[in-house]
Amino acid sequence: MSTQEQKNKRKFRSAGRMREIMTEYYIEAKSASQTGKPVAWITSGGPVEPLIVMDVIPVYPENYGAMIGASHMGSDLCAKAEAMGYSMDLCSYARADIACALENGGPIGGLPKPDMLVCCNNICGTVLKWYEIQARYFNVPLFIFDTPFCHTGFSDAARTYVRKQIDEYIDFLETVCRKKFDLDKSIEVGHRSIQGQRLWQKVLDTATHKPSPMTAFDAFFFLALIVTLRGTQTVVDYYTELLDEMNERIEQGIGAIENERYRILWDNLPIWYRLKWLSEKFASHDACLVADTYTTAWCGTMKYIDENNFIDSMAEAYTRIYLNIGVDEMAESVLGMIDKYEVDGVVMHSNRSCKPYSFGQYDIQQIIQKEKGLPCMMIESHMVDERSFSESQVDARIDAFMEIVSQRK
Amino acid sequence: MESIREFIAASQHPHAYARALKESGTAIIGYLCSYTPEEIIHAAGLHPMRLFGSAEDISLADTHLQSYCCSLVRGALADVLAGNLEYLDGAVFPHTCDTIQRLSDIWRLNTKFRFFADVVLPVKLTTESSRAYLSDVLKKFRMDLEEAFDITITNEALHDSIQTFNTIRDMLNTLYEIRSENPSKISGRDLHGIVKGSMIMDRDAAAQALVKIADELRAEAAPPAPKRKRVLVAGSVCSHPDVYTMLEKAGAEVVWDDLCTGSRYFGGMISTSGDPIEAIAQRSFDRLICPAKHKSITIRGENLVQAAREHDARGVIFLQLKFCDPHSFDYPYLKEFLDSQHIPSMLLEVEDQLPGEGQLLTRFETFVHML
Ligand code: SF4
Ligand code: SF4
Numbered sequence: 136m137s138t139q140e141q142k143n144k145r146k147f148r149s150a151g152r153m154r155e156i157m158t159e160y161y162i163e164a165k166s167a168s169q170t171g172k173p174v175a176w177i178t179s180g181g182p183v184e185p186l187i188v189m190d191v192i193p194v195y196p197e198n199y200g201a202m203i204g205a206s207h208m209g210s211d212l213c214a215k216a217e218a219m220g221y222s223m224d225l226c227s228y229a230r231a232d233i234a235c236a237l238e239n240g241g242p243i244g245g246l247p248k249p250d251m252l253v254c255c256n257n258i259c260g261t262v263l264k265w266y267e268i269q270a271r272y273f274n275v276p277l278f279i280f281d282t283p284f285c286h287t288g289f290s291d292a293a294r295t296y297v298r299k300q301i302d303e304y305i306d307f308l309e310t311v312c313r314k315k316f317d318l319d320k321s322i323e324v325g326h327r328s329i330q331g332q333r334l335w336q337k338v339l340d341t342a343t344h345k346p347s348p349m350t351a352f353d354a355f356f357f358l359a360l361i362v363t364l365r366g367t368q369t370v371v372d373y374y375t376e377l378l379d380e381m382n383e384r385i386e387q388g389i390g391a392i393e394n395e396r397y398r399i400l401w402d403n404l405p406i407w408y409r410l411k412w413l414s415e416k417f418a419s420h421d422a423c424l425v426a427d428t429y430t431t432a433w434c435g436t437m438k439y440i441d442e443n444n445f446i447d448s449m450a451e452a453y454t455r456i457y458l459n460i461g462v463d464e465m466a467e468s469v470l471g472m473i474d475k476y477e478v479d480g481v482v483m484h485s486n487r488s489c490k491p492y493s494f495g496q497y498d499i500q501q502i503i504q505k506e507k508g509l510p511c512m513m514i515e516s517h518m519v520d521e522r523s524f525s526e527s528q529v530d531a532r533i534d535a536f537m538e539i540v541s542q543r544k
Numbered sequence: 545m546e547s548i549r550e551f552i553a554a555s556q557h558p559h560a561y562a563r564a565l566k567e568s569g570t571a572i573i574g575y576l577c578s579y580t581p582e583e584i585i586h587a588a589g590l591h592p593m594r595l596f597g598s599a600e601d602i603s604l605a606d607t608h609l610q611s612y613c614c615s616l617v618r619g620a621l622a623d624v625l626a627g628n629l630e631y632l633d634g635a636v637f638p639h640t641c642d643t644i645q646r647l648s649d650i651w652r653l654n655t656k657f658r659f660f661a662d663v664v665l666p667v668k669l670t671t672e673s674s675r676a677y678l679s680d681v682l683k684k685f686r687m688d689l690e691e692a693f694d695i696t697i698t699n700e701a702l703h704d705s706i707q708t709f710n711t712i713r714d715m716l717n718t719l720y721e722i723r724s725e726n727p728s729k730i731s732g733r734d735l736h737g738i739v740k741g742s743m744i745m746d747r748d749a750a751a752q753a754l755v756k757i758a759d760e761l762r763a764e765a766a767p768p769a770p771k772r773k774r775v776l777v778a779g780s781v782c783s784h785p786d787v788y789t790m791l792e793k794a795g796a797e798v799v800w801d802d803l804c805t806g807s808r809y810f811g812g813m814i815s816t817s818g819d820p821i822e823a824i825a826q827r828s829f830d831r832l833i834c835p836a837k838h839k840s841i842t843i844r845g846e847n848l849v850q851a852a853r854e855h856d857a858r859g860v861i862f863l864q865l866k867f868c869d870p871h872s873f874d875y876p877y878l879k880e881f882l883d884s885q886h887i888p889s890m891l892l893e894v895e896d897q898l899p900g901e902g903q904l905l906t907r908f909e910t911f912v913h914m915l
Contacts (some may be wrong), residue, residue: 296677
C-alpha cells in the first residue's frame with residue numbers, strides 16, 4: 136500500500152458527519168432570532184440538560200474559543216481584548232470571546248446573541264468574571280450555578296446548596312422562557328445525557344487497544360458534540376456510529392498513527408492552533424497520544440449520577456468534575472489513566488490561560504514520577520493565543536523528552 | 545505617636561511579632577483572604593494572622609507554581625517552604641480565586657501543621673440558599689477548630705470576639721475618615737501600616753490601641769491640609785508602603801481606597817444580637833465585595849464611583865498584582881465607570897517588587913499632573 140493509501144485508511148469516515156452536525160447546529164443557533172427559539176450561552180461544564188428540556192439552544196463560547204484557536208484567529212482577537220484593557224495574562228478563550236462579541240468577528244461571523252447566560256463555576260473563577268462582562272454587554276439575565284470546590288470531598292452543606300440551585304435554575308428558566316419545565320421530558324433528556332456520556336467514555340476506552348485506533352488529537356475533535364449537544368439523540372446516534380468505526384479499526388488493525396511504539400498521556404486543554412503540528416511531531420517519534428485528562432472530563436462523574444433520578448443527582452455530578460477537585464484527587468485520576476492506557480510518558484500543557492488546570496501540575500508530576508517513575512514534560516502556551524508559543528523551543532523539548540521515553544522502554 | 549509605631553513595627557516584622565506571641569503561649573492560624581472568619585478563630589482563643597508573603601526569594605515556590613502565578617501566592621508559598629512560618633499551628637483557606645484554591649491544595653500536600661481547613665465559601669452572595677450554605681460552612685469551621693484544638697467555642701466568646709473586631713473595623717474606618725478630612729493628621733504610609741498591623745497584632749491589643757490613636761488624632765489640633773491632589777487607590781492587597789510616599793512626592797494624597805488591605809477589610813459591621821454565626825455570615829453579604837465574589841454585575845463600579853465622590857478624589861490608581869485574574873477582569877469596566885464620571889485613572893501592575901523609583905515617580909507625576 137502506498138503511503139497515501141495508508142493515510143487515507145487512517146482517516147475517520149465519521150469526521151465528515153461530525154462537521155455536518157456542527158454546521159447544522161450553528162446554523163440553527165444563528166437563525167434563532169428568526170425561529171424564535173431562545174439562546175443561552177453556557178459554560179462548558181455547565182448543566183445543559185435543563186436547557187434542552189426547555190427547548191433553549193445552548194451556545195458554548197468555549198467551544199467557539201476552540202474554533203477561534205484552530206482557525207488561527209486567536210492572537211488577533213486576544214490583542215483586541217488587550218486594547219480594550221484586558222490583561223494579556225487572562226484566559227485566552229475569554230479574551231477572544233470578549234473581543235468577538237464587540238465586533239461580530241471570528242469564525243462564522245460571531246456567535247448568536249444570547250437571551251440569557253448560564254455560568255457554572257465548576258471549571259474556574261474566570262467564567263464568573265467573563266459572564267459578568269457579557270451580562271453587562273448584552274444586558275440579559277445571568278444565572279450563576281455556584282458549585283463549591285471539592286478540595287477533599289463533597290460536603291453535606293455543598294450537597295444541599297447545589298441541589299437547591301437546580302430548583303433555582305429551573306425557576307430562572309421558567310421565568311425567562313415564560314413556560315413550565317416539563318418533568319417527563321427531563322427524564323428523557325437525562326437518560327440521553329447519560330447514554331451520550333457512556334458512549335463517549337466507550338469511544339475513549341478504545342484507545343486502550345494497541346495500537347490505538349485514535350489519538351487524543353482525534354478526541355479533541357470528536358469532543359465537540361458531548362460538550363455542545365449533551366442530552367440530545369444526535370449525540371447518542373453519532374457516538375454509536377463513531378464507536379462502531381473505532382471497533383472496526385481495531386478489528387482491522389488500523390492504528391491512529393503509522394507505527395505506534397510509545398503511548399503518551401496528555402494533560403490540560405489542547406493547544407488549538409498547533410494540533411496538527413503537535414500530532415505530526417509526536418507521530419514522527421512513533422508516539423501516539425492515546426489519552427488525555429481533558430476529554431474525559433465530560434464523562435468522568437457518571438458514578439455520581441442516578442439514572443432514575445437525573446435532575447437530583449446531576450447537582451453532585453456537576454460539582455465533582457475534574458477541575459473542581461483537589462490536586463491529589465486529580466493525581467489519582469491521572470495515575471489511573473496511566474495504568475488503564477498503559478502509557479510510557481506524560482505531556483503536560485502548562486496553560487497560561489487556565490490557572491485552575493495548570494497550578495498543581497508540578498505536584499502531579501512529582502506524584503507521577505514517584506508512583507510510576509514515568510518521564511513527564513511540560514509545554515507552556517496560551518491555548519488560543521499563538522503569540523505565547525515558541526515552536527522551536529517546544530520542538531527541541533519534545534525531541535529530548537522522546538529520547539528519554541525511548542531509552543526507558 | 546507611640547502606639548502607631550507598634551502597628552508599623554508589626555507590619556514590617558510580622559514573623560518576629562508572631563514568634564513573640566507564640567512564645568507567650570498563643571496558637572496561631574495563618575490566612576490569606578479578607579473573607580476569613582477571624583472572629584471564630586479569635587473566639588477559639590487562637591490568633592488569626594494574615595500572611596502577605598515576605599520571603600526574600602520567591603523562586604522557592606518555583607517547584608510548585610508556574611511563573612504566571614501572582615506574587616502574593618508565590619510569596620506565601622515561598623515563605624512556608626523556606627520555614628519562615630514555623631510558628632504557625634495551622635492555616636485556613638477561604639475560597640477566593642483559582643490561584644488561592646490551588647495554593648490550598650499545594651499547601652495541604654506539602655506542609656505539616658496541626659491544623660488545616662478549607663472554608664469553601666459561596667461565590668454568589670445573592671440568594672437565601674447561598675446564605676444558608678455560608679452559615680453551614682462557618683458552623684463546620686467552628687466545629688473543626690473545636691475538634692483540632694480540643695476546646696469549645698461558646699456563643700459568648702463569639703459575641704466578645706465580634707465586639708473586638710467591630711471595634712477594630714470601626715476605628716480603622718474612623719482613622720480613614722480622619723485622614724480623608726485632613727490628610728495632614730496622619731500619613732497614608734502610617735495608615736497603611738496601621739491596617740496591615742491590625743491583621744498581624746493581637747486583636748485585643750490592636751482594638752485598644754486603635755481607640756487610643758483615634759482619640760488622640762481627633763483631639764489634635766489640625767495642621768493645615770496639604771496642597772496635594774486627592775486620589776483613591778483600588779486593587780487587591782497593597783504590601784508596598786512606598787506607594788504612598790511616592791505619590792506624595794508626585795503631589796498626590798491617597799485619601800481612601802478599595803483594597804482588601806484597606807476599606808474592604810474594615811467595611812461592614814457584624815450585628816451583636818442573635819446567632820453569632822449567622823451574624824458573621826451576614827457581614828459577608830453586606831460588606832464591599834471582592835471581584836472573586838458575585839453580588840451584582842455593576843456593584844463594584846458603583847461603589848468605586850461613590851467612594852471617589854464621597855472622598856472628593858480627583859483620580860484613581862489601580863494597583864494590581866500581575867497575573868491576578870479577578871481584578872484584571874474587572875479593571876476595564878471599573879475604568880469605564882470612572883470615565884463616564886470624568887474621573888481619570890491609571891493602572892499600575894506590580895509583582896513582588898515595585899518598579900524602580902525613578903520610573904514609578906515619573907508615571908505618578910504624569911498622572912497627577914493630569915488631575
Ligand atoms: S480555559 Fe480554564 S480559565 Fe479559561 S474558561 Fe476554561 S476552565 Fe476557565
Ligand atoms: S492577588 Fe488576585 S490572583 Fe492573587 S491571590 Fe489575590 S485574588 Fe488571587
